[in-house]
Amino acid sequence: MLSTIPKQKRSWRRLAIRVIVVLMFTLVTAEIALHVGYAFYRPDLNFSALIDLQHNVIHNESPDRRAARTSVLHPYVGLVIDPTLNSKSNAYGFWQIDGPLLKRSSNTVIVGITGGSVARDLCTFSAETLRNELSRRLPDKEIRIVCLAQEGFREPQLAMTLAYFQTLGAEFDVVLSLSGFNEAVLHPAESRGDALWIGYPRDWDFRLRDTEDIELNRMILEGQTAQVQRKVWAARAYRLRQIPLLSLHGTWAAIDSVYRERADKVTARLIASRDRLVNRYANVGPGTRYESAELRRNAQCEMWCAGARQLHRLSRFKDAKFLLCLQPNLHDGAGKPLTTKEREILRTGSIYREWVIQNYAYFADAGAALRSEGIAFYDLRRLYDGVSSTVYRDECCHFSKAGNDLLAEHIAELISGEVSPRESRP
Structure with missing residues (x-):
């Protein structure tokens, strides 16, 4: 019995199937490569660890000392x-x-x-x-x-x-x-x-960021923007935590590393610009x-x-x-x-x-x-x-x-x- 499906539709269906097969093959290959790569080069970083990192970025709870842990000035002990x-x-x-x-x-x-x-x-x-x-x-x-x-x-x-x-x-x-x-x-x-x-x-002199220096304010904003973007991307990935694909969450890790590096560079530039901070007693204490x-x-x-x-x-x-x-x-x-x-x-x-x-x-x-x-x-x-x-x-x-x-x-x-x-x- 001859097929009643037009040849053009059959060709599009075959093309779609081929695309899906190629995508599935690529995904499986990427997953295998990532599992092997993480096992050899980053054994501490697996699917569970990536999900934990996403949660930590969202809630500012990373134990890493370089993380932008949100702290506030305290009237008696300095910072909490x-x-x-x-x-x-x-x-x-x-x-x-x-x-x-x-x-x-x-x-x-x-x-x-x-x-x-x-x-x-x-x-x-x-x-x-x-x-x-x-x-x-x-x-x-x-x-x-x-x-x-x-x-x-x-x-x-x-x-x-x-x-x-x-x-x-x-x-x-x-x-x-x-x-x-x-x-x-x-x-x-x-x-x-x-x-x-x-x-x-x-870093007390650095913590008091009230300054009229336009360039310093621009750098501060740049660093804060990078941290906000880290939280935004982490929240997006964390919503997909039920999907156990390293390729998905590994992509998030790569994006996060870009913004984290950007924030770290801003921090380094701010530290190098300490002299431009107002040299007040409140900032630096007794001379x-x-x-x-x-x-x-x-x-x-x-x-x-x-x-x-x-x-x-x-x-x-x-x-x-x-x-x-x-x-x-x-x-x-x-x-x-x-x-x-x-x-x-x-x-x-x-x-x-x-x-x-x-x-x-x-x-x-x-x-x-x-x-x-x-x-x-x-x-x-x-x-x-x-x-x-x-x-x-x-x-x-x-x-x-x-x-x-x-x-x-x-x-x-x-x-x-x-x-x-x-x-x-x-």
Whole structure:
């Protein structure tokens, strides 16, 4: 029986089928290539990780220190996360775990963790590891953890934060300062000489962006526009998260990298243009000048020690234990066998390395001297010696999930040694 379909229609149908077959073949080939490529070159990046990245961009919750985490000025502690833009922070702008305004009782141990982004990451990634380890060591206690840390925090912000929360009514059994890197390294690496006072928060001169400089305002707008576009594209891709195609979400990752790089370049140009910011007291603080980098380091170290003394006094006055821990760092980790990934991180170079090498040992010695004043100081620089797995995740100071878990386990051991399980609270 002869077909009643006209030849022209049959040819169009065959063409459509061929196009569909070619597209399907291309899609399958692309999926296979992407799976193989990610497996070999980016094993940490899979479909689930891409969806998480989209969510983080939308909600400004990326743990990466370069992310445009939305922070706002705070009248007492400098800067906090804007809780209206980050669902994982509490009403006070700190990462939410427990509380944060808790009262002590006979069956609880409340641990407050202060410091910079490393302390914040300990709360973010390994709070449950710390809780479980402490519960195992102190089985008759309920462990509560309160995050008092923020990215970039350094003394005197740590002492100011504890005083602020205590004034609001928060009580603690243990206060832990996981710090030292920001005080020893951030200022000399990121601020030029004495342009910004060492006692002001990180990038404070840069944070006060009220300026009449047209070019600076244009750069600020350009950077903000790039971040808005990142959120727009992430939201579009996230709506398609039920479609498990790497080619689809990998395309989003490529687009996101363009806008992220654009925002990073704007940030670099803004940092290079610091001199054009209004050189006011509100921006840069007291015009203290140091004759050498060594004298500036000594002043920074003394501020770290003074902050530790104040944390110790504030804790002791409220009958809490205080622990000061100098955090480990990749550039000071001579005893750790480096993995391939960690060697690659070192090869990329770092603006922080020279300052870790120059300043870290001095801070360790100063911390050890605080023991004579009754301060429980622990030098954690050798914590990862002999650990063969990857624990460092970037060229700055941050750890992988495995690194944070090891840190949490060790800190649990230190805390349990300071807190007697027989102690009771009235």
